[in-house]
Amino acid sequence: MSRILSYVIGAVVSAVLHVGVIVALWANWQPSSETVYLQPKYVVAELVQLAPRAPGVSKEKKTSVTSDQLARKKKRQLEERERKRRADKRRDDAEKAALAKRKKRQDEERAALEKRQLEERQRVEREQQQAEWEDMLAQEEAQMDAQEDQRAANSYRQIIQQRLSENWSRPPSARRNMEAQVRIQLVPTGRVVGVSIIKSSGDAAFDRSVEQAVRKAHQFIELQAMDSRLFELKFRSVDVAFSPEDLRL
Amino acid sequence: MSEENLSILSLILNASVLVQAVMAILFLASAISWVMIIQRGMYLSAAQRDFRQFEETFWSGIDLNSLYREISEQQEENVAPTGIENIFRAGFGEFNRLVRLEKPDPDAVIESTDRAMRIALSREEESLGTHLPFLASVASVSPYIGLFGTVWGIMNSFRGLAMVQQATLATVAPGISEALIATAMGLFAAIPAVIAYNRYAALAERMNTSYETFADEFSSILYRQFHAR
Numbered sequence: 203m204s205r206i207l208s209y210v211i212g213a214v215v216s217a218v219l220h221v222g223v224i225v226a227l228w229a230n231w232q233p234s235s236e237t238v239y240l241q242p243k244y245v246v247a248e249l250v251q252l253a254p255r256a257p258g259v260s261k262e263k264k265t266s267v268t269s270d271q272l273a274r275k276k277k278r279q280l281e282e283r284e285r286k287r288r289a290d291k292r293r294d295d296a297e298k299a300a301l302a303k304r305k306k307r308q309d310e311e312r313a314a315l316e317k318r319q320l321e322e323r324q325r326v327e328r329e330q331q332q333a334e335w336e337d338m339l340a341q342e343e344a345q346m347d348a349q350e351d352q353r354a355a356n357s358y359r360q361i362i363q364q365r366l367s368e369n370w371s372r373p374p375s376a377r378r379n380m381e382a383q384v385r386i387q388l389v390p391t392g393r394v395v396g397v398s399i400i401k402s403s404g405d406a407a408f409d410r411s412v413e414q415a416v417r418k419a420h421q422f423i424e425l426q427a428m429d430s431r432l433f434e435l436k437f438r439s440v441d442v443a444f445s446p447e448d449l450r451l
Numbered sequence: 452m453s454e455e456n457l458s459i460l461s462l463i464l465n466a467s468v469l470v471q472a473v474m475a476i477l478f479l480a481s482a483i484s485w486v487m488i489i490q491r492g493m494y495l496s497a498a499q500r501d502f503r504q505f506e507e508t509f510w511s512g513i514d515l516n517s518l519y520r521e522i523s524e525q526q527e528e529n530v531a532p533t534g535i536e537n538i539f540r541a542g543f544g545e546f547n548r549l550v551r552l553e554k555p556d557p558d559a560v561i562e563s564t565d566r567a568m569r570i571a572l573s574r575e576e577e578s579l580g581t582h583l584p585f586l587a588s589v590a591s592v593s594p595y596i597g598l599f600g601t602v603w604g605i606m607n608s609f610r611g612l613a614m615v616q617q618a619t620l621a622t623v624a625p626g627i628s629e630a631l632i633a634t635a636m637g638l639f640a641a642i643p644a645v646i647a648y649n650r651y652a653a654l655a656e657r658m659n660t661s662y663e664t665f666a667d668e669f670s671s672i673l674y675r676q677f678h679a680r
Contacts, residue, residue, distance in 0.1 A: 208493040209486065216485030220478070223639075227460045 271339070275332075282325065289321060354428065355436050361424045362386075362440065370415035372446055373407040380405060381445040382412045388440060390433055392425035400441065412444045462629040467607055473600030473633050477593055481640035484589045487582040488647040495654045498579065501533035502661055509539075519543050534575040534658070538666055541571035546673050561674050568666045575662055579655040583648060590644035597637020604630025 296314050300307035382403035387396030397416045402409050425437060463474060508518065522536050532540065545567035549560040608626025612618050 204497075205494070208490045208497075211493065212486040212489035215489050216482050219485055220482050227458075227463075 271336075278328070278332075285321070289318070292317075351432055351435070354432060358422075358425060358428060358437065359440075362419075362422055362442070365419045365422060366415050366442060366444075369418040370444065371411060373405075373411045375405050375407045376411075376446040377405075378446055380408055381443055382409050383441055383443045384412055384416060386416055386440045386442060388422070388425065388433075388437055390426070390428075390430060392422040394420060394422075401443075403444075408444075415444070416442075459632060462625065463632060466629045466632070467604065470600045470604045470630065470633055473596055473603075474636055477597055477600075477633070477636040477640050480589050480593050480596075481636070481643075484586055484640060484644045484647075487586055488643060491582055491586075491647065491651050495579070495651060495658070498534050498658055499654070502535045502658065502665075505533065505535045505539070506665070515543060519547075534578070535662060535665060537575060538568055538571045538662055539669065542568035542666065542669055542673070546677075550677070557674075557677055560677060561670065564673055565666075565670050568670065572662055572666055576655075576659050579658055580652075583652055583655065586644045586648040586651070590641050590648050593640040593644070594634070594637045597634040597640075600633025600637075601630040604633060 293314055296310050300310055380403040381401070382399060383401035385396075385398050385400050386394055387398075389395050394416060397413050399409055399413065403412075425433065428437065463471070466474070519540065522532060522540055525536075526532055526540075542564050546560065546564045549555050549563055605627055608623050608630065611626065612623050615622055
């Protein structure tokens with residue numbers, strides 16, 4: 203009798219306990235904690251353009267410029283011819299006048315000469331202007347090329363930077379304001395042929411880790427796509443600065 | 452990941468079937484073990500109390516025959532005799548029966564009384580120890596069951612991780628959290644069971660020793676009584 207009673211009491215207490223736990227869970231009881239979920243916010247910079255810009259584009263521009271130029275030149279020549287013809291006519295008139303009025307001839311002749319001289323001077327000036335214009339054009343083109351190079355170089359730099367930072371394991375002794383600069387010697391296949399530290403961070407482990415990172419990167423295979431002019435210009439040897447916050451080229 | 456999706460209950464409900472089964476087993480084990488814990492606790496404390504009371508009346512110099520009668524009357528009124536009363540009744544009843552015989556052999560009487568009491572004692576020992584093996588197995592096994600659920604859950608969550616491209620902490624965290632609930636439940640079931648088992652086993656052992664001591668003492672009293680005649 204009392205044994206059964208004790209079982210019943212046990213069952214009731216146990217049921218109450220467990221139902222209580224379930225209810226607590228249901229009511230989403232949790233030890234008061236503010237859960238803050240920190241998710242890494244990645245800004246993934248993707249390389250949109252790897253190859254130096256297709257030469258077709260810039261060429262097109264060039265041809266359009268030249269055709270423009272040609273038209274202008276032609277126009278100018280025409281004008282000049284016209285002017286010349288007019289001048290000739292005037293000269294003829296002057297001669298006629300000289301014939302007619304010998305008295306005034308010398309004056310007239312002088313005037314014509316002056317005029318011719320003036321014209322000549324004008325023409326020279328104009329030619330100079332045109333030369334200047336052409337120079338400017340050439341300069342602009344060179345600048346555009348340089349920009350192009352710069353852009354391509356930047357994209358390659360980015361690749362190198364990314365690869366190096368992937369391979370770099372920062373030593374525990376790294377501090378925020380440390381910086382080590384290395385010079386990487388590359389060959390056109392993208393292979394690293396030499397690493398030398400040109401500015402030590404002052405921490406041997408840090409320097410070693412930097413060197414290790416470059417050695418681990420081993421080859422930047424993407425550099426094979428680069429044209430050799432740019433490579434010789436900028437990527438034969440690359441200086442990279444490593445600092446714990448980021449990795450700068 | 453919103454807060455709502457990470458409440459423990461929703462994690463349980465979203466867990467895989469095997470993990471849920473593990474959790475259900477553990478929950479059931481916990482519920483049953485609590486029934487046992489409470490029942491045992493009540494039974495053992497009652498036995499302890501009764502033993503103390505009985506000893507008090509026994510050593511107060513009461514007439515053993517009237518004590519025996521009282522207990523027998525109680526039993527007729529359908530009040531269950533306590534452990535110590537059972538032993539006393541078995542021994543004293545046997546003794547009375549044998550003494551009433553003509554020319555009882557003292558050795559045989561004492562031996563027979565002892566035997567009767569030993570039988571009652573072993574019965575009491577049995578009833579003191581009931582359910583304790585269950586508590587012991589819940590205590591020792593449920594952490595393993597929980598661990599199994601956790602390992603399974605984490606295994607699945609890592610398998611899922613292998614299939615995604617960009618693995619962040621947020622992709623594995625819910626799975627692991629869900630899996631860890633199984634371990635938590637295992638511990639939830641095991642800890643009370645361990646404590647209860649240790650406590651009750653010690654208590655049962657002590658009660659047993661007390662009963663045995665009483666049986667010996669009682670036997671020696673009967674022996675004296677028999678020879679004093």
